[in-house]
Amino acid sequence: MKTPLIGAVLSVLLLGAGAAPAVAEPHAVVAARSSAGTAADVGKAAAPGAPQGAGPATADRASVRAVGFAGTVALSNCSGSVVRVPSSQPGDPALVLSNGHCLETGFPGPGEVVLDRASTRSFTLLNAAGRGVGTLRADRIAYGTMTDTDVSLYRLTRTYAQIESSYGIKALELDASRPVQGTAITVASGYWKRLYSCSVDGFAYRLQEGAWTWKDSVRYTPDCQTIGGTSGSPVIDDATGKVVAVNNTGNEDGQRCTDNNPCEVDENGVVTVRAGINYAQQTYGIVPCVGPGSRIDLGRAGCALPRP
Numbered sequence: 133m134k135t136p137l138i139g140a141v142l143s144v145l146l147l148g149a150g151a152a153p154a155v156a157e158p159h160a161v162v163a164a165r166s167s168a169g170t171a172a173d174v175g176k177a178a179a180p181g182a183p184q185g186a187g188p189a190t191a192d193r194a195s196v197r198a199v200g201f202a203g204t205v206a207l208s209n210c211s212g213s214v215v216r217v218p219s220s221q222p223g224d225p226a227l228v229l230s231n232g233h234c235l236e237t238g239f240p241g242p243g244e245v246v247l248d249r250a251s252t253r254s255f256t257l258l259n260a261a262g263r264g265v266g267t268l269r270a271d272r273i274a275y276g277t278m279t280d281t282d283v284s285l286y287r288l289t290r291t292y293a294q295i296e297s298s299y300g301i302k303a304l305e306l307d308a309s310r311p312v313q314g315t316a317i318t319v320a321s322g323y324w325k326r327l328y329s330c331s332v333d334g335f336a337y338r339l340q341e342g343a344w345t346w347k348d349s350v351r352y353t354p355d356c357q358t359i360g361g362t363s364g365s366p367v368i369d370d371a372t373g374k375v376v377a378v379n380n381t382g383n384e385d386g387q388r389c390t391d392n393n394p395c396e397v398d399e400n401g402v403v404t405v406r407a408g409i410n411y412a413q414q415t416y417g418i419v420p421c422v423g424p425g426s427r428i429d430l431g432r433a434g435c436a437l438p439r440p
Contacts (some may be wrong), residue, residue, distance in 0.1 A: 133233050133282075133341065133363065133381045133392060168299055172187045199368050200260035203304045204322035205268065207255060210234035211323040213366040214257070214268070214288075214295065214399035216303040217374055217422045222293035224426045226303060228255055228270065228286040229415070230364030231380050232278040239278060242343050245418045246276035246284075247428065253286060255272035257299060265299050275421075275428045280347045281413045282380040284364075287426055307374035308419045311350065316370040318351075319379050319412070321362040328362075330369075339411055340382060341394035350377045350412040351396075358382060358410050375415055382410030382436040 205212045205228055212230035232246075233239050236253055240246055251273045255434035256264045269289050276284035283352040289297075292303050311317075311332055319328040330353045350367065357364070358379055367377035386407035393413065396404040420434030430439050 133231075133327050150283060151352050160190065188385045189190065199318040199320060199327065199370060199373070201258040201262040201320055201322060201325065201327075202260040202301050204252050204258050204320050204366065205255035206258065206264070206325075207234060207253070207364065208236075209323075209361070210363045211321045211361065211365040212286075213320070213322070213375065214253060214292075214301070214303040214342040214364070215306050216292060217306050217419045218308055218438060220303070220422070220426065221424075222296075223291050224424070225271075226268070226288040226290060226295055227274065227305075227422070227426050228268070228288060229366065229375070229378055230284045230286070231378060231413075231420075232276045232282045234364045235273065235276050235284050237273075237276075240318070240343075241278075242410070243438075244277065245279065245438050246273050247430075247440055248275075249273040251286060255286075255288075256322070257295070257301065258322050258325070258329060259299070259301060262322075265301070268295070274426070275437065277342050277438050278308040278346075280345070281417070281437070282344070282346055283378055283402070283413060283415070283418065283437075285418070285428060301387075304368070305374045306415050306419050307369060307376045309415055310375040310377050310416050311369065315376070317352075317376065318368045318370055319356055319358055319362060320368060321358070321379075323361040323365075326362075328356040328358055333409075336411065337399055338395040339381070339394050340389045340397055342389070342391040345397075346380075346411075346413055348414060350414060352410050352412070356410055357408070367415075377412035377414050379410070379412045383407050 151285045215229045251270045253270045256267045270286040272287040273288045274285040315332045333351045333353040336349040339346045365379040366375045384392045389395040423429040
């Protein structure tokens with residue numbers, strides 16, 4: 133997870149906006165994972181790195197749609213986005229996606245799952261240009277965990293149709309398919325109002341950070357140098373505009389499997405440390421778990437999210 137948000141804020145104050153160090157997010161930091169920058173920084177992220185291994189071509193970014201901030205949100209300590217699944221209906225309560233380590237109740241412990249818990253958390257909704265256009269409020273933490281994945285889903289008091297009618301903003305759709313290596317992606321931080329462009333470099337069989345372990349994590353190419361506060365940002369497939377992952381952590385200073393310094397563990401238990409590399413958790417596995425009325429039903433066919 134990214135370093136605590138307070139650290140990122142101090143870095144901006146001391147070094148100047150846009151000069152915050154490019155570090156990965158730790159646990160408590162994960163919740164703080166954001167990149168330093170403002171709306172003026174849009175489009176200034178480094179060019180995507182060349183993908184390693186097989187995968188769709190990503191060099192011609194001019195041929196894909198421009199990714200903006202519409203549908204992203206800013207939390208008090210993280211980033212997030214208003215999301216829907218393919219089967220969502222206009223009258224369903226809207227959902228906000230972020231990280232489990234961004235929950236206002238604190239980091240869930242290993243093996244802990246938060247399900248259908250009351251919440252009054254508020255979110256600032258952004259338009260395509262990164263400008264706040266309104267405040268959304270949750271009535272429930274629909275789901276949250278840091279086991280196997282690092283995700284939180286909030287149920288809002290307003291429906292998808294009401295949000296679109298009031299602000300002209302549609303929810304981002306969660307892709308029901310697993311992302312592939314080489315996919316051109318954008319990490320959109322609503323907290324810092326900054327976009328990061330890179331590619332899916334590959335996948336970590338297991339990603340271990342302190343007490344937490346995550347499965348099949350997305351590894352970015354080096355261009356996505358996210359920092360504290362970007363935690364919870366949607367990772368958007370540039371070609372489809374759909375969300376394929378949620379940004380959550382990175383190795384800040386080369387340590388091995390410690391807080392803020394996740395390590396990769398393969399099927400044979402071999403550990404690899406990639407200093408300065410950042411990661412996200414795939415979201416296609418959430419899709420089967422969302423039932424009618426945006427209810428999280430862990431018993432639905434195909435749902436493999438951890439249970440309480």
